[in-house]
Amino acid sequence: TDKRTTVPSILARKGGRPIVALTAYSALTARMVDAHADVILVGDSLAMVEHGMDSTLGLTLDVMILHGRSVMRGARKALVVVDMPFGSYEESREQAFRNAARLLGETGCTAVKLEGGVGMADTIAFLTARGIPVMAHIGLTPQSVMTIGGFRTQGRQEADWPAIEADAAAVAEAGAFSVVLEGLVEPLAAKITGAVPIPTIGIGASAQCDGQILVLEDMLGFSPRVPRFVRRFGGLGEAADKAIAEYARAVADRSFPGAAEVYSMKA
Numbered sequence: 001t002d003k004r005t006t007v008p009s010i011l012a013r014k015g016g017r018p019i020v021a022l023t024a025y026s027a028l029t030a031r032m033v034d035a036h037a038d039v040i041l042v043g044d045s046l047a048m049v050e051h052g053m054d055s056t057l058g059l060t061l062d063v064m065i066l067h068g069r070s071v072m073r074g075a076r077k078a079l080v081v082v083d084m085p086f087g088s089y090e091e092s093r094e095q096a097f098r099n100a101a102r103l104l105g106e107t108g109c110t111a112v113k114l115e116g117g118v119g120m121a122d123t124i125a126f127l128t129a130r131g132i133p134v135m136a137h138i139g140l141t142p143q144s145v146m147t148i149g150g151f152r153t154q155g156r157q158e159a160d161w162p163a164i165e166a167d168a169a170a171v172a173e174a175g176a177f178s179v180v181l182e183g184l185v186e187p188l189a190a191k192i193t194g195a196v197p198i199p200t201i202g203i204g205a206s207a208q209c210d211g212q213i214l215v216l217e218d219m220l221g222f223s224p225r226v227p228r229f230v231r232r233f234g235g236l237g238e239a240a241d242k243a244i245a246e247y248a249r250a251v252a253d254r255s256f257p258g259a260a261e262v263y264s265m266k267a
């Protein structure tokens with residue numbers, strides 16, 4: 001629709017009003033987030049948060065498309081970005097285009113996100129030149145968990161900075177319309193934000209970023225263990241536990257269903 005947030009309007013937020021981004025994996029949560037966010041990401045964190053996997057490596061393109069379609073049914077205003085899953089874009093820029101085109105075509109989303117900096121710049125340029133807006137993702141890139149050896153904050157040593165700054169410059173130069181900075185020490189995230197011409201969206205990064213993103217279930221308080229960068233804005237995990245416990249008690253003592261919750265015969 002013509003009321004949906006556009007790629008140029010996100011680009012125009014560089015250095016201005018912070019971009020509000022959150023994840024959603026379904027129509028139910030997308031509807032809630034759409035009321036307040038500029039960007040909804042159908043993140044491949046879906047693997048761990050919703051499907052109980054140990055990493056994001058196990059998701060297929062078809063699963064991302066299923067969830068992307070669900071989110072699109074709930075989101076009217078926000079710009080929806082769908083993560084390209086592990087194995088769907090790294091092989092070649094042609095493979096990336098083919099699968100990104102499926103994500104846009106089969107879900108109706110506006111953009112894709114993929115992980116990588118200098119090494120993915122050629123692919124990002126190939127996609128953007130062919131009508132596929134790309135959000136880049138650098139720093140802590142969870143699809144590389146096996147090579148990194150864990151979910152580790154990046155840039156702790158100043159010697160590591162130039163490579164990460166080069167990643168940021170490369171994805172901007174390649175035409176990405178924004179870049180997620182994940183798990184970077186604060187001064188590096190701030191420095192990159194000042195250096196690149198595209199909006200940076202931080203997660204475990206810096207308040208200086210041009211926007212912020214969190215995993216919805218983490219910030220709502222559903223996730224039992226979260227990294228230190230997550231602020232729990234709600235306690236929905238506790239609320240849900242209380243509600244389910246009350247339901248279990250009411251079933252056990254036959255106080256549910258009550259008189260108003262059952263059907264009677266026609267008079």
Ligand code: KIV
Pocket residue numbers: 023041042043044045046083137180182203213214215
């Ligand atoms: O998969 C995801 O949710 C993400 C964000 C946390 C940036 O990539």
Ligand code: NA
Pocket residue numbers: 043044045083
């Ligand atoms: Na992701």
